[in-house]
Amino acid sequence: MTCPLCTPENEEILLQTDSLRVIAVHNEANAPAFCRVVWNAHVAEMTDLTAPQRTELMDAVYRVEAAMRQVFRPEKINLASLGNVVPHLHWHVIARFENDANFPAPIWAAAQREAGMVLPDNWPEQVRALLV
């Protein structure tokens, strides 16, 4: 199978380095305030990286978390590296709100309600501006 993170299409990139990229995620109906940090090389697990690589990746995750906290003022940040479907290392960074579709359950659980919060249309630009 071709890895969709090795041959990406239509990514809205907020930050790009030689090692990784940060993208705004728009196709998760239950989590509209969602960024993904993708390690560019095709490895599966954090423990497949060297220690400096892990630090580099997590520092990017923390920068995204800090930017999303500033832009969204969410109830909670959710971080997850799953990769069961696409075993190419990537981190989900998700801002959660008390009136989002699933709170307090994980976004992968069944939706409990219609999401009630309104996000600024230009949130990717706001997050991007905090990452440069």
Added chain:
Amino acid sequence: MTCPLCTPENEEILLQTDSLRVIAVHNEANAPAFCRVVWNAHVAEMTDLTAPQRTELMDAVYRVEAAMRQVFRPEKINLASLGNVVPHLHWHVIARFENDANFPAPIWAAAQREAGMVLPDNWPEQVRALLV
């Protein structure tokens, strides 16, 4: 509300330091190969920690991941810091198997099948032995 991670009961501790603890998790029916790394102090987000504290916490997560890979030889490791219900910083470290109850969906999605894998009864002891 009293924080259940500040006043823990009946934790099976695999590693304990001044800053954090690693516990074996047995109450998640869909994820029997599950450890949790709990930051002892009551803070909510990774970006509430100092940089050295983040490094210390993630180094423990990576040690648990490495130990669980060695003990379980899983299809994938899942890492997640959610905390929507209990906003006290903790990491879920979950070994996933192609024949577990949810694979490849997250463990928080609806189960798709009865879990088919058999884990060694003494897996917490095996993980503990790799953490010391």
